[in-house]
Amino acid sequence: MGSMRKNWFHSLPNEALHAEFLQDVSKLLLKEAVFAGTQRKNPVVRFHDPDHLYDLLNLTPTEKPATHTELLKAICDTINFSVKTGHPYFINQLFSSVDPYGLAGQWVTDALNPSMYTYEVAPVFTLMEAVVLEEICQLVGFPSGDGMFCPGGSFANGTAINLARFKYFPDIKRDGLGCAPKLVMFASEDAHYSVHKMAALLGLGEQNVCSVQTDKTGRMDSLYLESQVQRIIATGAVPFMVVATAGTTVLGAFDPLPAIADVCTKYNLWFHVDAAWGGGLLFSRTHHHKLIGLDRADSVVWNPHKLLAAPQQCSMLLVRHPNIIKACHACNATYLFQKDKFYDVSIDFGDKYLQCGRRADVFKFWFMWKAKGSIGFEEHVNALMDCASYITTSLRQRPSFKLVLEPEFINVCFWYIPQSLQGLQEQPDFNEKLHKIAPRMKELMMRKGSMMISYQPLQSLPNFFRFVVQNSGVTHQDVDYFLDELDRLGADL
Amino acid sequence: MGSMRKNWFHSLPNEALHAEFLQDVSKLLLKEAVFAGTQRKNPVVRFHDPDHLYDLLNLTPTEKPATHTELLKAICDTINFSVKTGHPYFINQLFSSVDPYGLAGQWVTDALNPSMYTYEVAPVFTLMEAVVLEEICQLVGFPSGDGMFCPGGSFANGTAINLARFKYFPDIKRDGLGCAPKLVMFASEDAHYSVHKMAALLGLGEQNVCSVQTDKTGRMDSLYLESQVQRIIATGAVPFMVVATAGTTVLGAFDPLPAIADVCTKYNLWFHVDAAWGGGLLFSRTHHHKLIGLDRADSVVWNPHKLLAAPQQCSMLLVRHPNIIKACHACNATYLFQKDKFYDVSIDFGDKYLQCGRRADVFKFWFMWKAKGSIGFEEHVNALMDCASYITTSLRQRPSFKLVLEPEFINVCFWYIPQSLQGLQEQPDFNEKLHKIAPRMKELMMRKGSMMISYQPLQSLPNFFRFVVQNSGVTHQDVDYFLDELDRLGADL
Numbered sequence: 004m005g006s007m008r009k010n011w012f013h014s015l016p017n018e019a020l021h022a023e024f025l026q027d028v029s030k031l032l033l034k035e036a037v038f039a040g041t042q043r044k045n046p047v048v049r050f051h052d053p054d055h056l057y058d059l060l061n062l063t064p065t066e067k068p069a070t071h072t073e074l075l076k077a078i079c080d081t082i083n084f085s086v087k088t089g090h091p092y093f094i095n096q097l098f099s100s101v102d103p104y105g106l107a108g109q110w111v112t113d114a115l116n117p118s119m120y121t122y123e124v125a126p127v128f129t130l131m132e133a134v135v136l137e138e139i140c141q142l143v144g145f146p147s148g149d150g151m152f153c154p155g156g157s158f159a160n161g162t163a164i165n166l167a168r169f170k171y172f173p174d175i176k177r178d179g180l181g182c183a184p185k186l187v188m189f190a191s192e193d194a195h196y197s198v199h200k201m202a203a204l205l206g207l208g209e210q211n212v213c214s215v216q217t218d219k220t221g222r223m224d225s226l227y228l229e230s231q232v233q234r235i236i237a238t239g240a241v242p243f244m245v246v247a248t249a250g251t252t253v254l255g256a257f258d259p260l261p262a263i264a265d266v267c268t269k270y271n272l273w274f275h276v277d278a279a280w281g282g283g284l285l286f287s288r289t290h291h292h293k294l295i296g297l298d299r300a301d302s303v304v305w306n307p308h309k310l311l312a313a314p315q316q317c318s319m320l321l322v323r324h325p326n327i328i329k330a331c332h333a334c335n336a337t338y339l340f341q342k343d344k345f346y347d348v349s350i351d352f353g354d355k356y357l358q359c360g361r362r363a364d365v366f367k368f369w370f371m372w373k374a375k376g377s378i379g380f381e382e383h384v385n386a387l388m389d390c391a392s393y394i395t396t397s398l399r400q401r402p403s404f405k406l407v408l409e410p411e412f413i414n415v416c417f418w419y420i421p422q423s424l425q426g427l428q429e430q431p432d433f434n435e436k437l438h439k440i441a442p443r444m445k446e447l448m449m450r451k452g453s454m455m456i457s458y459q460p461l462q463s464l465p466n467f468f469r470f471v472v473q474n475s476g477v478t479h480q481d482v483d484y485f486l487d488e489l490d491r492l493g494a495d496l
Numbered sequence: 497m498g499s500m501r502k503n504w505f506h507s508l509p510n511e512a513l514h515a516e517f518l519q520d521v522s523k524l525l526l527k528e529a530v531f532a533g534t535q536r537k538n539p540v541v542r543f544h545d546p547d548h549l550y551d552l553l554n555l556t557p558t559e560k561p562a563t564h565t566e567l568l569k570a571i572c573d574t575i576n577f578s579v580k581t582g583h584p585y586f587i588n589q590l591f592s593s594v595d596p597y598g599l600a601g602q603w604v605t606d607a608l609n610p611s612m613y614t615y616e617v618a619p620v621f622t623l624m625e626a627v628v629l630e631e632i633c634q635l636v637g638f639p640s641g642d643g644m645f646c647p648g649g650s651f652a653n654g655t656a657i658n659l660a661r662f663k664y665f666p667d668i669k670r671d672g673l674g675c676a677p678k679l680v681m682f683a684s685e686d687a688h689y690s691v692h693k694m695a696a697l698l699g700l701g702e703q704n705v706c707s708v709q710t711d712k713t714g715r716m717d718s719l720y721l722e723s724q725v726q727r728i729i730a731t732g733a734v735p736f737m738v739v740a741t742a743g744t745t746v747l748g749a750f751d752p753l754p755a756i757a758d759v760c761t762k763y764n765l766w767f768h769v770d771a772a773w774g775g776g777l778l779f780s781r782t783h784h785h786k787l788i789g790l791d792r793a794d795s796v797v798w799n800p801h802k803l804l805a806a807p808q809q810c811s812m813l814l815v816r817h818p819n820i821i822k823a824c825h826a827c828n829a830t831y832l833f834q835k836d837k838f839y840d841v842s843i844d845f846g847d848k849y850l851q852c853g854r855r856a857d858v859f860k861f862w863f864m865w866k867a868k869g870s871i872g873f874e875e876h877v878n879a880l881m882d883c884a885s886y887i888t889t890s891l892r893q894r895p896s897f898k899l900v901l902e903p904e905f906i907n908v909c910f911w912y913i914p915q916s917l918q919g920l921q922e923q924p925d926f927n928e929k930l931h932k933i934a935p936r937m938k939e940l941m942m943r944k945g946s947m948m949i950s951y952q953p954l955q956s957l958p959n960f961f962r963f964v965v966q967n968s969g970v971t972h973q974d975v976d977y978f979l980d981e982l983d984r985l986g987a988d989l
Contacts (some may be wrong), residue, residue: 021596022526028600035514037609048619055844056619062627074597077866078604081859085608085620096617098853103608104567107521109606111571113599114529115578118591118808123942126541126549127578135556146785154647154852180673181703191674196829200850203825204658206699208672253831267605281581292795308746308853314609315855325741332696336689338746338952345939350546358648359690359696360591360801362808362855368556376561430908437937439836446838449616459831466836 024071031078039103043481046452047093048086055406086455091477092457094485095455097252097280099308100474104374105314108367118360119152120339120353122346128363129350135369136319139305142285143349144298149328150321151356152364156279159304159320160246161201162357164188165300165428166322167244167273168205169331176243176331180206187235190246191215191223191258192462195277198246211240220408221256223247229266232441236270244273249294250281253461253469254407255414257281260296267301276300281312281412287381290388293412307368310387310413311380312473317364329355350427386475387413394470394482403493407467415470417442419489421496440496447492454488503758517564530594533580537585537973539945540586543701545679546563549577557819574764587978590745590773593967597867598807601860604663611853612645613832613846615839619681621856622843628858628865629812632798633779637791642821645816645857651850652797652963654694655850657796658683659815660766662824669824673699680728683739684716684751685955688770689878693738704733714749716740722759725755729763736874737766742787743774743803746954747900747964748907750774753789760794769793772811773904776803779873783881786905797983800861803875803880807967810857819913822848874897879905879968887963887975896983900960908963912937912982932989940985944962947981 008381039045051059060080066200069077080222087093089101117125119132136150153159172183176189180186186207189200192214199209213235216227225355232242245267247258267274276297284290297303303321307313322328333354340354340414353359391413398404398417402425407416419440427433441458448454469486532538544552551572562570582585582594610618611623629643646652661668665676673679679700683691685707692702706728709720725735738760740751753769760767769790775798777783778790791794794918796814800806815821833847846852865873884906891897893908895918900909912933918927934951941947953960963978 012639015707019533022531025526025530025596025600026522028520028603029526032603032607033518033522036604037518038511038515040608051619053615054621055617057623060620060623062624064628064631064860064865064870066870068872070867074863074867075862078600081604081620082608085610086617088611088617089610096611096853097613101607103518106606106609107518107567107571108523110521110603111574113606113807114525114594114601115533115575116581116591116594116599116807117578118581118589121548123948124579124581125590126544126546127553127574130546130550130553131555136555138557154651154944155853157850157852158647158651161697161850175699175701176696177702179678179704180699181678181701185674187671195852197852200825200827202852203669204698206652206668208668208670208674210670211672230766233552252666314606315611316853332693334689334693338950338954341935341952341959342756343935345942346545357650357654357693359650359688360648360809369555370567370570372557373562374567377557377559379561402513442834442836443836447592449838457831459834462833466834
């Protein structure tokens with residue numbers, strides 16, 4: 004085995020062995036992970052408690068190399084005990100399904116293993132990023148905008164905060180926050196938690212994210228926003244940014260973008276929209292009206308790995324202003340961004356990024372887009388919205404299901420009320436009892452492997468389930484199955 | 497084609513088409529990208545200027561879907577015009593080669609498409625991360641340490657800065673930098689530029705990274721460091737952190753960790769080591785002495801995607817202190833990190849991360865480790881060090897090559913001095929002329945596709961080349977080829 008430890012270039016016998024191994028792996032993956040793993044008759048997960056799973060697997064690295072047989076066994080175990088996030092019954096997070104073109108795109112990217120910073124090293128992917136970012140800027144409504152890929156929506160939001168701060172106080176880049184007044188930003192109480200994490204990371208402080216009330220549909224109250232802006236100004240601190248959300252994580256609410264834009268204009272605030280979840284609606288002529296006002300934003304975060312089902316990860320930050328990303332981030336490292344190259348170095352985009360080496364997250368998305376066309380994304384999104392509508396209608400017809408609120412988007416939030424609790428809504432401990440139902444049902448479904456759906460509390464509401472179907476292969480029959488299965492799991496509680 | 501746009505679960509004919517397509521893709525990748533793309537007889541790159549390449553490719557997304565034939569053509573084009581970073585003649589960056597086990601690991605990860613935050617969604621990968629981080633902590637010398645994966649070394653360095661700041665001024669997380677004195681950190685003038693980028697992002701300010709002189713071998717001068725710490729204290733600002741580098745980007749220098757640790761102890765500073773590049777030496781019993789003192793660090797960044805040739809990206813931050821990562825980052829989002837789950841939620845590591853959704857970068861590295869064993873990594877690293885030694889010896893025997901300094905690591909930095917400039921070292925415009933040689937040779941090699949090696953200036957030194965061979969499949973014959981080829985390219989300049 005000794006000679007197999009090195010990389011593969013040096014001898015033909017090794018090359019043949021490696022080729023055979025990679026062929027075996029790709030066959031195994033297609034058969035077990037991609038096809039068997041997503042068939043309805045097979046479980047979504049074979050759940051074991053952490054200690055038990057640890058014992059079942061053989062995870063500790065060893066001194067000596069493993070054989071190809073052992074390695075294939077390790078892959079089989081990994082597939083066997085992993086959650087099948089591509090399974091139609093996995094509706095647990097804001098991502099799901101395995102798109103064949105997205106997967107092919109990942110495999111291409113891996114085989115070429117680029118790192119993104121210069122045209123020199125990644126010519127095709129560099130051009131592809133430029134084209135995709137420009138197209139998405141057009142779609143968002145930033146005709147002379149700029150954009151960048153980010154390692155997930157959290158860092159994308161953090162980057163937007165940094166740009167906003169830079170616009171009003173560019174000296175912070177060089178001198179630090181010591182040169183600036185106390186800065187305050189605004190986000191709704193249902194905004195993603197990354198806004199707080201990033202405010203802490205950027206040295207602004209979590210408590211300088213002023214929480215704005217939502218209305219009963221989960222949307223930011225723009226009148227309350229304005230009153231908070233005025234309150235902060237009166238304290239002597241300086242408001243600089245509002246983070247609106249287009250598709251909140253739990254309720255799927257769309258903040259009123261035009262009204263928030265008006266407040267931002269009036270008080271000269273950076274208007275950021277976290278459309279990580281809802282951005283995909285732009286592809287749908289039927290539904291893009293939910294994003295009216297997006298073109299008034301200064302910056303937008305959009306994750307195609309959510310609604311559009313691109314593989315993990317694909318996250319973009321789009322900015323109205325053409326030059327600010329580079330101005331804010333550039334550091335002019337001479338070892339990487341040499342000015343005396345033989346081609347036009349304005350295409351070496353790396354210096355505008357916070358990352359140095361970076362995966363090419365563009366290809367899978369570009370490839371899906373090519374495979375489906377814009378019209379394919381539109382059909383996908385429309386199918387999801389139709390599915391959410393069917394879920395809502397079906398829920399209403401079942402006595403054990405109660406909507407938390409009228410869904411505006413793909414998130415359909417509901418309580419399952421088992422027969423033992425029905426009619427007891429007025430009892431003082433009803434909410435306390437209801438709060439325990441979803442966790443119990445979640446355990447049952449996971450141990451059975453029959454489906455995965457998430458639950459959560461929200462503000463003072465007891466735990467409720469959240470349907471989020473982003474897999475346009477999910478049928479009405481699947482929805483019936485979900486509801487029947489929840490009835491089976493919860494009936495006797 | 498209409499029915500092919502959706503995801504694939506809903507009908508068998510589509511499933512068969514998708515299966516066939518993915519099989520075609522994996523065959524094409526193995527043949528063209530992985531094997532043909534890394535054969536010595538084939539070019540490293542088929543270079544075209546950006547405008548021309550743009551015309552050759554068909555990148556603009558369309559309304560309508562493409563056929564499978566068109567998609568396979570797009571993959572062929574992408575392979576054809578991409579730089580073959582796995583080719584043995586690609587020695588342009590701090591990553592190279594295609595490891596078959598690393599590639600298999602990526603493909604497995606993609607097929608399962610996990611996102612990392614909870615055990616519920618990624619049980620196998622969660623346990624794997626815990627095992628790998630614990631093993632690496634042991635290797636670094638943090639017996640009760642903690643660790644996390646990061647999207648690249650830059651964000652890993654930034655995260656370390658945030659931890660350091662949190663240790664001394666935990667209130668900054670909540671209240672922002674307004675509650676803290678002026679904070680200053682220290683890094684050598686050859687430290688990676690991400691230190692400055694991240695200081696800006698974190699609101700500390702680039703100019704509050706105090707630049708420490710290096711000695712003539714590129715190592716931080718620890719006496720100068722101490723004098724700078726004293727100088728900053730005298731100004732009334734507060735030093736809080738030193739960033740040492742184990743393997744600098746250009747020269748491959750190792751800062752004197754024990755001496756720097758002494759300064760950090762004396763002045764109560766967080767001791768961070770950026771070992772993104774050099775960390776892999778820990779696997780080598782012959783060479784790990786270069787990292788003596790690493791176990792005295794508070795935090796260490798290590799990128800297996802560099803020296804150990806894991807695919808893009810695999811980057812870890814290791815921390816001596818067991819609880820600080822979570823304390824610094826936790827946000828307790830109740831929609832994701834529910835406390836009333838049915839399993840022990842202490843294994844839901846997501847809240848200690850700055851990212852929310854996150855790729856499983858662990859599997860490829862775990863899988864390589866299993867495939868090769870620790871001894872395989874050791875042989876790989878030793879082979880690279882031997883190769884660097886052979887390069888150095890060979891360079892010395894050729895009149896047109898001049899070492900910039902005696903190499904300490906894999907970086908072998910040298911000038912190519914064409915015959916027209918030999919013997920003219922004393923002329924006043926020699927450096928100016930020499931400065932133009934490397935860019936010219938780089939253009940020639942790229943247009944020819946015969947090899948890729950990077951050049952850069954450093955401080956006042958004119959442009960020089962940097963050999964960095966991280967592909968243990970590179971042979972002595974390959975090194976001879978590199979030197980002969982440079983002679984061919986540069987002889988007539």
